[in-house]
Amino acid sequence: MILKEQQQLKRIQKGDIASFEALFNRFYPGLCSYAKNLLGMKEIAEEVVQDVFYNIWKNRETIRIRYSVQSYLYRSAYNHSMMHLRKMRREHFMEDVSILEPELDAPDPSQLIQLDEVSELISQTLAYLPERTREIFRMNRHEGLKYREIAEKLSISEKTVEANMGKALKALRNSMEKYEQD
Numbered sequence: 001m002i003l004k005e006q007q008q009l010k011r012i013q014k015g016d017i018a019s020f021e022a023l024f025n026r027f028y029p030g031l032c033s034y035a036k037n038l039l040g041m042k043e044i045a046e047e048v049v050q051d052v053f054y055n056i057w058k059n060r061e062t063i064r065i066r067y068s069v070q071s072y073l074y075r076s077a078y079n080h081s082m083m084h085l086r087k088m089r090r091e092h093f094m095e096d097v098s099i100l101e102p103e104l105d106a107p108d109p110s111q112l113i114q115l116d117e118v119s120e121l122i123s124q125t126l127a128y129l130p131e132r133t134r135e136i137f138r139m140n141r142h143e144g145l146k147y148r149e150i151a152e153k154l155s156i157s158e159k160t161v162e163a164n165m166g167k168a169l170k171a172l173r174n175s176m177e178k179y180e181q182d
Helices: 003-013 017-039 042-058 069-100 109-127 131-141 147-154 158-181
Strands: none
Touching: 003 017, 003 069, 017 042, 017 069, 042 069, 069 147, 109 131, 109 158, 131 147, 131 158, 147 158
């Protein structure tokens, strides 16, 4: 990384907004064009690039760039674009599947009661978990994010995500076993 970039990055890490704005103004147009080529839509490309810069500002104190800032920004734009495409595919797939699902008969009242009990049990079990573990579980099971994506969003290791998911799933298994015994 050239000396000028290193100095600018150090100023950004200390919270210098002017340095951050200079970085933004220098790279934003090119990154938007690059992301638009990947995504095909200007508005979404701009959102993705804004997310890249938001993450840099949010994580400015801990961000480590080994090579050039430009390479880092373009790699980040690529990664965010791919995450957005995967999310769009997942949502589109779920819409397609719901169209194909057959109409089901009304559930038996006892099934509804059991479903409510299990839902309540899950909510109670998750409430006793640490906040970070709950957040990781929600991101994986409700938002459909992969461990790697969660790790990137929370700035933690993939192993930490895996360990927290293991804790959550173990707690849920234990609760379900107790429920089934009753």
